[in-house]
Amino acid sequence: MLPQSSWNAFSAFQVFGDHVPMDGFSLVVRIAADTEALEQIIASRATEQDILDPELATMMVRAGLGLIRSPSVSFVYANPDETIAVLRRESVQELGQSLEVHDHLISSWASRMALISGETLPVSGQVYEFPDMGVVRKAIRSAVDNHEEQTPLRTAKRLGAQMRGRGEPFHASMVESLEEQSSLLADRGIDMDTLPGWWWRGVAARSGNTNHADQVELWGELPSSDRLGELIV
Numbered sequence: 001m002l003p004q005s006s007w008n009a010f011s012a013f014q015v016f017g018d019h020v021p022m023d024g025f026s027l028v029v030r031i032a033a034d035t036e037a038l039e040q041i042i043a044s045r046a047t048e049q050d051i052l053d054p055e056l057a058t059m060m061v062r063a064g065l066g067l068i069r070s071p072s073v074s075f076v077y078a079n080p081d082e083t084i085a086v087l088r089r090e091s092v093q094e095l096g097q098s099l100e101v102h103d104h105l106i107s108s109w110a111s112r113m114a115l116i117s118g119e120t121l122p123v124s125g126q127v128y129e130f131p132d133m134g135v136v137r138k139a140i141r142s143a144v145d146n147h148e149e150q151t152p153l154r155t156a157k158r159l160g161a162q163m164r165g166r167g168e169p170f171h172a173s174m175v176e177s178l179e180e181q182s183s184l185l186a187d188r189g190i191d192m193d194t195l196p197g198w199w200w201r202g203v204a205a206r207s208g209n210t211n212h213a214d215q216v217e218l219w220g221e222l223p224s225s226d227r228l229g230e231l232i233v
Contacts, residue, residue: 006145007126007128007143009142010128010142013128013129013130014128015098016127020097021089021092024131025089025129025131026086026129026130026133027087027092027128027129028084028136029085029087029101029125029126029128030084031064031067031083031105031123031125032082032083032125033060033081034124041121042162042165043161043164046166047166049162051188052162053162054199056080057199060113061078061203062116063078063083063110063113063116064082065205068205068207070085070101070104070108071091072092073087073105074086074087074206074233075204075205075207076205077202079147079198079201079202080199081154083109084139085105086232110122141229144201144225144228147200147201152178153178155190155192156175156180156185157172157175159185159188160172197220198220198221202222204218204219204222205218205219206232
């Protein structure tokens with residue numbers, strides 16, 4: 001359900017294959033569900049679920065937040081479309097470790113999602129190497145802002161997947177403009193102003209240092225973009 005990715009602006013930082021970061025650099029893993037598969041699952045659940053299927057969205061957020069339990073992860077941002085995990089620098093210091101961590105996070109997300117939802121949802125991962133935490137914060141702020149900005153379109157497309165699952169006609173061309181998105185949602189009784197904060201901006205979790213990794217802080221309501229970077233240390 002990703003209309004447009006803010007990560008295109010950070011493509012120069014994406015790395016491929018096994019990778020050991022340079023001194024002072026940080027690795028970030030982005031995990032995103034397969035859009036077509038997600039729409040099919042929403043459609044298959046449509047006749048038995050509430051409008052927009054908030055239950056499925058919540059389960060995807062939970063699957064993402066669960067990655068904070070990994071000893072390799074210091075910070076997680078999760079929304080119903082993607083999960084972003086900031087890795088501890090000490091977790092990737094040798095050849096082979098970056099692929100191990102990447103594969104472990106992908107597997108953990110998928111297995112957790114299957115456990116809590118009973119659904120098998122394909123996901124893919126991307127690894128980014130940023131020169132300092134300032135750029136990491138900028139990338140995550142951009143992801144949060146983009147997610148919020150795209151909320152009307154994401155919500156309309158999610159509703160459209162449910163409509164198809166209920167045998168009603170829907171095509172992406174029906175919600176190309178903000179006016180069309182708002183009209184479709186309003187016709188179905190959806191008031192965007194009543195949607196919860198996590199639907200608009202996602203949630204976050206931060207673990208303690210390696211000696212206190214079991215201590216986790218959660219943010220169900222994220223602060224403003226200006227203050228969001230304070231959560232990422």
